[in-house]
Amino acid sequence: MALGAFVVLAAVREGHAHGAVSMEADQCKLKVDSYFMHFTGYQPQSSRAEFCEDIPEVGRTIIVLDFVDESLRDIPVSVKLARDDGVQRMEMTDTSSSILYIPPRKYPNGTIKIEVNFEKAGRYVGMVAIEGRGQSVANFPFDVGRGWSLIRLLAWCLVIVSGAVGTFLWARRRYSIGRELSSANHRQRRVASMKRFVLVLMAVLIGTTSAVLAHAHLIRSTPQDGSEISVPIDPMVLYFTEALEQRLINVALSRDNKSVSGLSQPVLSGNGRIVNVSLPHLSAGLYTVSWSVVSIDGHRTEGKFEFLYREP
The missing domain is CATH 1.10.287 (Helix Hairpins)
Incomplete structure (x- = not known):
């Protein structure tokens, strides 16, 4: 997915305590121990640009973590955002410097959506912990309010x-x-x-x-582009940057260049920016999802993504 010259992708920094944020195929990837998550953030009130790490403006911010490893869905995960007060090692608990703390819990859908309001510009630290056999924590520092809108x-x-x-x-x-x-x-x-x-x-x-x-651009999808899944997806979900015209949404599925029938009619949710489509029973193979949408102001966009399905 590209937003032209206005897409903001922050520079990569090394994380700490078995974790890091890195760039791969135009997506941000967060590593916690041996597990990976895709990291996407945006500030809809100021621009449609996505960012990987540094947050360009103060104010309302949405951060989405998508699990790459399906096994993470069965493991408790906790999240913390805090002001960087110079402490060399932060505890994975709710402290006075925290602006957000989500205790350990499981995410069966494989997605963590965080909405937070940054009131002050400055230096912050994000922490993601996996509560498996012991606790593995990824730390990633980032700046707020030092970017370009x-x-x-x-x-x-x-x-x-x-x-x-x-x-x-x-x-x-x-x-x-x-x-x-x-x-x-x-x-x-x-x-x-x-x-x-x-x-x-x-x-x-x-x-x-x-x-x-x-223009309405695809932010992410479930399943993700290039992902490998072994559990049925119901529904398939596409997330866009703009509200869409319901009657002008087209979603098609193909396997080995052959059309797959049985998809439901697209259903809008999330203020008209989220498209839900129920899929038929799938057999193992590489699938291509082709989509075209029209935003409420009349601009048409289209694209496609792939995922590999392996029968459980």
């Missing part, structure tokens, strides 16, 4: 363009001193050409930003 980026682009145009006009005026001035009509044509250039450039910048914000 789309609006801020657009504002800086306009400032740079305005500065460049101003510099050009100033240099042209100085160059013209002492020379014979052109006719009034010629000067007017030059000024009109410059105005058209500035207007076109601003339209391109604004149009590009609007296109990124308006």
Whole structure:
């Protein structure tokens, strides 16, 4: 999944205590002991950009952890987010520095969704613990409120363009001193050409930003792209960045380039951004899911992903 130049993917840092956040195939992967989770975060109130580690703005933030290893669904997992107070080793308990603590519990659907409100910019630490034979903890530090939002980026682009145009006009005026001035009509044509250039450039910048914000992009899915599963999925779930038109959702399933029938009609949930589709009984094989959707403002997007199903 790509969101063009506005997708934010943070730099990789090493974790501590048997864990780390890393990048693989444009997705963030969190390692806890020998287990892996996909890490995705976004701030819908400020932009549609995804981030891997650092959080660009303060405010409401949604973080989703998807289990790569199915065996994790039967193991208690706990999560903690805390301010980095300089303590070398943090305890996996609810302390005064915690802004979020989720005690150990099992997640049969293989997904942990966290919603938190960061009120202050600064340095924070995330912790994920697996309560198996002993406790394995992954620590990953991250910054909040030190990134670039789309609006801020657009504002800086306009400032740079305005500065460049101003510099050009100033240099042209100085160059013209002492020379014979052109006719009034010629000067007017030059000024009109410059105005058209500035207007076109601003339209391109604004149009590009609007296109990124308006299109519905697939954030993630259950099953995930490239995953291997051995338990039936019911329903299959697709998560999008924008609300969708119910009647214009198309989801198809194929195996070995042959269409698979028996899918239910797509059902919307989650403020119109989540698509649920019940699947028929599947036999072992590599499946391709093809989808096309239209956001409520009329923009169409499409894509596909694959998963491997092995019969239990």
